Amino acid sequence: MREHPLTVLVRTPATSANLGPGFDTLGLALDLHDEVTASIGGHPTVVEVEGAGAGEVDTGEGHLIVRTMRRAFDEIGVAQPEGIRLTCVNRIPHARGLGSSSAAIVAGILAARALAERLSGAVFDDDKVLALATAIEGHPDNVAPCLRGGLTISWDSGVCRLLPHGDIRPVVLIPPFRLSTEEARGLLPEKVPHSDAAVNAGRAALLVAALTGTPENSVLLAATEDRLHQRYRAPAMPQTADLVERLRSKGVPAVVSGAGPTVLAFSTPDTQDLIEPEVGIDWQIQPLNVDPSGATVQFPETR
Numbered sequence: 164m165r166e167h168p169l170t171v172l173v174r175t176p177a178t179s180a181n182l183g184p185g186f187d188t189l190g191l192a193l194d195l196h197d198e199v200t201a202s203i204g205g206h207p208t209v210v211e212v213e214g215a216g217a218g219e220v221d222t223g224e225g226h227l228i229v230r231t232m233r234r235a236f237d238e239i240g241v242a243q244p245e246g247i248r249l250t251c252v253n254r255i256p257h258a259r260g261l262g263s264s265s266a267a268i269v270a271g272i273l274a275a276r277a278l279a280e281r282l283s284g285a286v287f288d289d290d291k292v293l294a295l296a297t298a299i300e301g302h303p304d305n306v307a308p309c310l311r312g313g314l315t316i317s318w319d320s321g322v323c324r325l326l327p328h329g330d331i332r333p334v335v336l337i338p339p340f341r342l343s344t345e346e347a348r349g350l351l352p353e354k355v356p357h358s359d360a361a362v363n364a365g366r367a368a369l370l371v372a373a374l375t376g377t378p379e380n381s382v383l384l385a386a387t388e389d390r391l392h393q394r395y396r397a398p399a400m401p402q403t404a405d406l407v408e409r410l411r412s413k414g415v416p417a418v419v420s421g422a423g424p425t426v427l428a429f430s431t432p433d434t435q436d437l438i439e440p441e442v443g444i445d446w447q448i449q450p451l452n453v454d455p456s457g458a459t460v461q462f463p464e465t466r
């Protein structure tokens with residue numbers, strides 16, 4: 164690739180994966196975004212971070228977005244630029260179950276693709292972007308909604324994108340503590356009872372109907388029941404497990420967001436007032452719209 168100063172801006176949404184019974188399959192894009200400005204030229208690699216992860220994440224070649232961009236340049240088949248300069252404005256909290264790592268990975272691949280295409284005409288289609296993001300992240304249920312927006316059902320070779328009914332309002336309840344996805348995945352058993360797998364299959368199917376049709380709270384409550392992951396992870400986040408249980412006992416369809424420890428509640432006009440009294444004062448309550456379109460890419464001169 165020609166060494167040439169060129170800048171691209173990528174905006175990626177937070178995502179909530181699993182949604183209860185849809186382990187490693189269902190995901191929802193939320194209206195809370197990270198923004199990264201990426202440029203290549205002759206300069207050394209340097210990363211500036213504002214917001215989540217500032218002072219914590221690597222600020223050079225070890226930064227997740229830089230590593231992802233380098234992997235993407237290799238996959239696209241273009242020469243590596245000497246240095247990469249990133250300015251990150253991070254609004255998605257890290258290690259809370261809101262897909263911050265997927266947002267970073269998607270940003271890196273989309274930035275690399277846009278720069279490679281602009282500089283050398285290289286083409287890397289959307290299916291390849293999704294496959295590479297899934298390979299890096301390890302599961303598709305965050306990267307799919309991050310790329311496509313809305314409510315996504317992903318499987319090993321594809322994504323179906325839908326939109327939830329407008330009367331269903333996601334509310335995320337974010338605790339002050341973290342849990343890494345890696346640690347939470349380590350708590351899952353090798354095998355689960357057949358009866359639990361059968362319940363989850365039924366609930367996941369019901370959830371897609373419950374989220375896209377006219378909301379009925381009793382159906383949403385049944386549809387958000389999970390038996391595959393939440394109970395096994397509860398010992399690593401007892402306050403989260405307790406909040407999910409208390410909200411559900413009041414009739415609020417609540418689940419662990421991704422691998423936790425954030426709680427996602429599907430608020431409807433019937434249940435919106437029941438959430439706040441259950442949430443601890445050091446937790447953040449954030450009602451969010453669904454992001455219907457997913458990640459965006461712009462060259463600054465076209466903004």
Ligand SMILES: Nc1ncnc2c1ncn2[C@@H]1O[C@H](COP(=O)(O)OP(=O)(O)O)[C@@H](O)[C@H]1O
Nearest residue numbers: 220227257258259260261262263264267343344
């Ligand atoms: N924007 C980012 N820039 C750099 N590293 C990031 C970024 N977002 C996430 N990460 C890395 O990913 C980790 C969180 O990933 P993970 O445990 O999968 O949680 P989640 O994706 O649910 O927030 C962070 O601790 C950090 O190391």
Ligand SMILES: N[C@@H](CCOP(=O)(O)O)C(=O)O
Nearest residue numbers: 180187260261262344421422
């Ligand atoms: N299906 C994954 C989802 C992880 O989401 P994250 O936002 O916590 O990274 C899992 O449950 O492990």
